[in-house]
Amino acid sequence: MSHLDEGTLHALLDGELDLHEVKEIQAHIGSCTACGTRLREVKEFHGESDRLVGVLEMPTRPSRRTALPPDGEPDLESGVAVEQETAGPLRPARRAPRTSGPAAEPPPLLLPENPDYGRGGLMRRMRWAALILVTVGAGYLANQMRPSAAYQFDGSTLSDASADSGFGPVLSSEEAVPRADPDLPDPSAATDPKSTAVPKRVAPRVQTPSPPRGGAVTARRTAPAEKAANEEGNPPEGVTAVGERSEASTDDFAEDQPDPSQDEADVRSEAARALRELDRDRQADRAAAATAALDSARRRDAVMRQTAAASPAPAPRTPEQRAQTYLRIGLDEAAKQLGRPVHVIEGMSPLFMGLARGGTSPGADAARPVVRVVYQDSQGRLIFLDQQRLRPGQGTASPGADPHWTAGEISLHLSGEVGVEVLRRLRTRVR
Amino acid sequence: MTADLAQLFEDLYPSLVRMLYRRTGDRDRAEDLAQETFARAVSAPPDNPRPWLFAVALNLVREDGRKSVTRGRRLELLRNEQDLPAAGPDADFERNEDVARVRAALAKLNERDREALLLRAEGFGYDEIAVTLGLAKGAVGTTLARARRRLVEAYRAQDRGNHVAS
Structure with missing residues (x-):
């Protein structure tokens, strides 16, 4: 060779x-x-x-993201600082990923401090926002409808908005169009006598071309409208109830308005158009509210997903973490630390060897590291054989069944994730 | 981030940050680079995560170093952290001195040797080092041998220089 x-x-x-x-x-x-x-x-x-x-080694100041464990102290003797656990709870990256992720993935979100945020609170806010939006939008549209429904007659503009209902016409688009049968009276006119008063010389909002009784009028004048009419010089006595309308007043009306059916059709079509706009805007509002609710649901799901991903595992998972070793070493380094060959468990192969703080091994000098030989049984449980060279004057444990004993100048300790009986059996196989 | 990646983060983040800190000498930067590395893992989950993550992190260090040079920033390899463990003024001073000497010695190694050494310190086997650095497995031992020798020699050379100066 x-x-x-x-x-x-x-x-x-x-x-x-x-x-x-x-x-x-x-x-x-x-x-x-x-x-x-x-x-x-x-x-x-x-x-x-x-x-x-x-x-x-890493400086011991707390990380910007994570807190150090309270027991992380430097091992001054070996000149090697004890490993600091820097992994805290997973938080979203402060930067968004540079590469574009899957399209279905939402962008990283900052987790709010309030755990209720994004659940009931957000939904309540969105509901309120949608309600306010719809209310304001409807009010605005109703206001917009006033001039559109007004029409001019005989040189004076009268507002024919249905102020009595407060929210404009309760008529739907279908109701606003002229009826096919002009002889049918409007049921609303019959049931609300107060609303049947119309001023003289003012065309009714909905009127059949030739009412047989002169009472088939659906237009309703309201107090503000009447006031406006009074201010324009229309005498109160000119206002007559539809049911009391005389033939003369019908004639007057016919004289002043040569083609009332045309105006009526205009008004109806105008009202129908306004209603259609209102319906369209209402649908748009509903769609916006639904979209907002959808977005909030997606955000909430994203937050919940990230929260679930961020929840830290309660126990360390790697063998090194479970064994509490801060540095892996080889056989040679272990022998160097101990000044003699390493003790092993006969018939078992070590998973690895490492240095651990003395304080983690009962009976060992806490100021110095221990060599920890880590084994793993068939069920994945770890077994630790700790070894430390004794110093002159350091107390020695008596040999026996106790998991801590001495062999020559070496202090040994057997522990692990297995039962006491298993440790006792393994103790007899340590060489 | 999937549950697997969250577990990966839990397992490898400390080791990755420690390696990056040893490489850069700046804890904040190390944490930023580690975060960036995991962010990339989120967008493209790796099959062999540990070598992949460390390879990406080391690439980021190199890229970041080049950007730093173009921005006129000095590399912080020799930066002396002010927040080292407090063990009394004398011990603090000696430790800082020692850290600075080790950093200076590490800076004298070439990139590959330095990275191999740092990966080995994180418990990487030769197989993983070979995958991470794109080396043949048979070359890892030689690379580590050269890196260790140069590191120790550079460190001792500073000691000799100090003694001559004093």
């Missing part, structure tokens, strides 16, 4: 070679002084570079 290159030696120290290669290399190093010397040199660079990179 030729001399070993540095890359191979680093792969060896990093635990990246399989067992067969390791045995070959060990056999070669045992017989090659040059490679043995090189391996020692490589070990030195390997360990030193790991230490140097470990110096570049």
